[in-house]
Amino acid sequence: MTSHEYRVMLSGGVAGIDRDVWNDVVRRCGGTTFYAWEWLAAFEEAPPGTFQPAHLLAYRGDELVGVCPAFLVHHCPRLDYAYSLSAAPGLRDRGPVLLAHSLAGLIGGPLVLPGHRDAAAALIAGLEQAASVLDAWAWGVANLPAGAATGLLLREGYAVAHVATAYHIDTTWPSPAEYWSTLPGRRRRKLWREQRQRAEGLVIAETRLDADTMVRLAHDLLRAHGTPVDVFPEAYLRALHRHLRPYERTIVAADADGIAAMFSGWQFGAEWSLWIAGLRAARYAAFEPYHSMLAHTIEAAVTSDTRVLNLGRGNAPIKRRYGAIGTPLFLALKSANRRHDALLHAWCRQLEVRSQASPDGLDVVSRCC
Amino acid sequence: MPERLATADARPSILCVSGRRVVDVLGEMGVHTVFLSDPTPIDLACLVDLPLDLDLDDWAATEAVVRGLHDARPFAGVLSVYDAYLPLAGYLAARLDVAGLALPAAFNCDNKLRMRLTLEAGGIAGPAYAVVGDPDEAAAAARRLGYPVVVKKMGAAGGRGTRLCRSPEEVAAAVTALWAETSPNLLVEEHVEGPEYAVQTVTVGGATEVISVLAQHTATGARPVETGYDFPSGLGDQGEVRLGAFVARALRALGVDSGIAHTQVRLGPAGPAVINVSARPPGGRLCEVTEAVSGVDMVRAAIEVALGRPVTRRSPVAGHVMYRCVAFDTAGTVDYDPGALAMAGDGPACLSVSMDVEPGERVLPVDHVDGGVYGRVVVYADTAESLEPAYRRAVDALRPRLKRNGT
Structure with a gap:
């Protein structure tokens, strides 16, 4: 695949890609954990569904200048749930779609080095060509943040739905005190009060978590919300835990019986992405330590090399009270057929209506976040 | 006895989700018109070939109905002139594979964030903007962009979805007024x-x-x-x-x-x-x-x-046009001389005078968030010099005036 000065290559999995070269490009592009070679390796090892790796790499000459992780999705519980919201019958039955790269990540789409803006267009064109090679009836990007790439896809006629919002906090403050001073005084005092009252008897700390505890707490919380655990199968969580160990940053709340709650995440480059929460739900049904853990996370980010704290999707009202800014995340899809494209547009319209009916996006307590 | 020959109706057919003016022109042009509405006003139902009352929010059901009609008598195209129905018209055109506004274009024009993102990607300048979900985010965005700012709904809402704000208090009020549970995000734009x-x-x-x-x-x-x-x-x-x-x-x-x-x-x-x-x-x-x-x-x-x-x-x-809306600086009860509505102009200028309110109705000031314009005086002329005198004559004849609240 070529696009003027850029050559786009299709890779059937990260095993065939040099980890250091890939991660170096991701870092220089400002990419996050969800683009890391290790994230993709874990996803390929124990996918939460049936995914065939189909990553795209953009080269200028012999230099890797952009990446676009992607999977041919045969079955994905999150995507199936989204399909189920469509009034157009049979979208799922049309066959696999090529998606860059997963609704499980907090971000997706092409990532290119500064000065190589056209490489993003080449990767998008490559996605279409790869879809044809792989017999995907549709192709697109999941959780694409509002920005230049979204505009590019809108311009190309992609069906687009705002399916979620990720919340970020700028953590480049010199000290926690200066961060807290940015919040209105009344709100700050109220938040501190909530942190104290709800975390009584709990110790909040940043630590590394063993896989058993991570899986148990994550699944406890999912079950407490009536969410099927197939969105985070045990093998998938264990694979992520193992592969992403070098980047792990987890905040826990512990009581006399051990670890009661967690915010599990990873820092890759300057962004610390909190990806999954867990809770001993039988004891703390209302996630009592939430405020204290969030405050501790923010302070830990401010006092380390973190520049951006990605708090992920959901719980928007609380995150906003701490000064988090929302970034809309889009699902964008296209097909080679005008009539099929119309179905995708109609579906995206329904997804967006559904998503915007909730401040948490596309049904957070069900299957999509 | 010879059989009566059926006259083939060879008129082209259009599927239309529009209003009176479009229906009138379709009739003048001799176009077979299938009209979608929810419900169809009786006066329009009498003017079109086939009025259909459908739930136009249910695109799949609407498509099923019009597909049957299309199979029997193909539509040349699908047409809408209403913001709210442009995406539906684009959808039906695409599904029937007939002429119509491209569906991505309909969506890109329907949503202000998409419009901004798409135009940016195309290198087309627009105001700097931010997506906000609550008054705090809006205030922060306004500080970044600099006052004044425009707060607007993302969906098409005409002027009623837009507020010009010059202070944090006005931004907070605008967000409160425009925020809706079903559409929780707003745009804050540089003015x-x-x-x-x-x-x-x-x-x-x-x-x-x-x-x-x-x-x-x-x-x-x-x-x-x-x-x-x-x-x-x-x-x-x-x-x-x-x-x-x-x-x-x-x-x-x-x-x-x-x-x-x-x-x-x-x-x-x-x-x-x-x-x-x-x-x-x-x-x-x-x-x-x-x-x-x-x-x-x-x-x-x-x-x-x-x-x-x-x-x-x-x-x-006309080589020159002066178009002025009738608006008021204060709230009150409107009065005017209805005879002016029939003015057509004289000499070198033509006039078109219209009012949207009847004498005795309440109106709000133009700078009120629920205010607006209540009529129009349009002057057409061949020379610029003819405009102002004709406009003056029309306004003097119309004499739009208010009784203040409580007076």
């Missing part, structure tokens, strides 16, 4: 200082022709409603050509490959900036003005594009 222009276009096969450029007057209060227009625009031939080329690029970026559009552009300190694009005819009496100065009836043009016919062009009948 681009500079003159504004309304550009009317016809696009056929991706090629855009500018058919009128009007200088636009906009209220400076909380609701930036349009209060008047002038033709010529004052930009001169070169300026209009540059503006037209800018608008054509914007439409191409948005994917508008066929049909008519009304685009508002401000000439700011950094150059032209797209304020809004509507893939439909403009409101008020701007279609009438455009036809007078260009010879192109935008509604007829939309139908002709959908039918694949050349756009009808007549000779322009």
Whole structure:
């Protein structure tokens, strides 16, 4: 695949890609954990569904200048749930779609080095060509943040739905005190009060978590919300835990019986992405330590090399009270057929209506976040 | 006894989700019209060939019904001139594989964030903006962008979805007023200082022709409603050509490959900036003005594009137009002389006077968030000098006036 000065290559999995070269490009592009070679390796090892790796790499000459992780999705519980919201019958039955790269990540789409803006267009064109090679009836990007790439896809006629919002906090403050001073005084005092009252008897700390505890707490919380655990199968969580160990940053709340709650995440480059929460739900049904853990996370980010704290999707009202800014995340899809494209547009319209009916996006307590 | 021969109805057929004016023109053009509405007003039902009352929010069900009709008598195209139904019309056109506004274009014009993102990707300038979900985010965005700012709904809501804010308090009030549970995100935009222009276009096969450029007057209060227009625009031939080329690029970026559009552009300190694009005819009496100065009836043009016919062009009948809206500085009960509504002008100028309210109705000031304009006086003339005297005569005859609240 070529696009003027850029050559786009299709890779059937990260095993065939040099980890250091890939991660170096991701870092220089400002990419996050969800683009890391290790994230993709874990996803390929124990996918939460049936995914065939189909990553795209953009080269200028012999230099890797952009990446676009992607999977041919045969079955994905999150995507199936989204399909189920469509009034157009049979979208799922049309066959696999090529998606860059997963609704499980907090971000997706092409990532290119500064000065190589056209490489993003080449990767998008490559996605279409790869879809044809792989017999995907549709192709697109999941959780694409509002920005230049979204505009590019809108311009190309992609069906687009705002399916979620990720919340970020700028953590480049010199000290926690200066961060807290940015919040209105009344709100700050109220938040501190909530942190104290709800975390009584709990110790909040940043630590590394063993896989058993991570899986148990994550699944406890999912079950407490009536969410099927197939969105985070045990093998998938264990694979992520193992592969992403070098980047792990987890905040826990512990009581006399051990670890009661967690915010599990990873820092890759300057962004610390909190990806999954867990809770001993039988004891703390209302996630009592939430405020204290969030405050501790923010302070830990401010006092380390973190520049951006990605708090992920959901719980928007609380995150906003701490000064988090929302970034809309889009699902964008296209097909080679005008009539099929119309179905995708109609579906995206329904997804967006559904998503915007909730401040948490596309049904957070069900299957999509 | 010889059988009576059935007369074949060879008229082209259009599927239409529009209003009275479109139906009238379709009738004049001899087009077989299937009319979708929810429900169809009785006067329109009498004018079209087949009125259909459908739940137009249920696209799949609507498609099922019109597909059956299309199989029996194919539609040449699908047409809407209402913002709310442009995506549906684009969807039906795509599903039936007939002429109509491209569905991505309909969505890109329907949602202000998509419009901004798409235009940015196409290298088309617009106001700097931020997506916000609550008053705190909006206040932070306004601080970053600098006052004044415009707070607007993302979906098409006309002027009622837009507030011009000059302080944090006004931003907070605007967010509270515009926020809706079903549409929880708003845009906060930089207010681009500079003159504004309304550009009317016809696009056929991706090629855009500018058919009128009007200088636009906009209220400076909380609701930036349009209060008047002038033709010529004052930009001169070169300026209009540059503006037209800018608008054509914007439409191409948005994917508008066929049909008519009304685009508002401000000439700011950094150059032209797209304020809004509507893939439909403009409101008020701007279609009438455009036809007078260009010879192109935008509604007829939309139908002709959908039918694949050349756009009808007549000779322009006016070289100068002064269009002023009737608005009030205070709230009250309106009164005016209805006899003025029949004025047609005399001598070198033609007049069109209309009011949207009856004498005795309540009106609000133009800078009130729920206020607006309540009528229009439009003067057509061959010379600029003829405009002002004719306008004065019309206003003197109309004598719009208010009784203040409680008086």
